[in-house]
Amino acid sequence: MALPLMPRDKILSGLDEIREAADLLPGLPMIRLLEYFDKNWMLDIDLWNVYGFDSRTNNICEGYHNRMNSRIYRNHPNIWHFIDFMKAEEKRVQNIVLQ
Known part of the structure; x- marks a missing residue:
């Protein structure tokens, strides 16, 4: 997922597009990944969003x-x-x- 590279105000719409694509995939792995992501990472977007940063790596x-x-x-x-x-x-x- 390229969500960390998106402007903060576009992340929710980007995640919605990923959810729509995940609904078309067979099985539950992608849906489970998105549930995990919502539960653990969507609470503090500023923690992982690197849009506009000069250095995006660790x-x-x-x-x-x-x-x-x-x-x-x-x-x-x-x-x-x-x-x-x-x-x-x-x-x-x-x-x-x-x-």
Whole structure:
């Protein structure tokens, strides 16, 4: 669904078009998906609508997680290893801010 890319004032009409198309499909999977979407996501459209945003992806977050995972060196670090990593990360960010 491309609803997150639509202007906020067009989302409801776009969702109605998707519902009409879903009614023509056999079985219930699409209808169940739309029920789930209504129940969980239509309550706060601003949470997921990215119309007009310059960056529409979470690539920055994914890049940070990749960096974090590569620096921790373990799949399941113990709490002490994780705390040491977080301290080092805090120092790194402080240095960036000071520059």
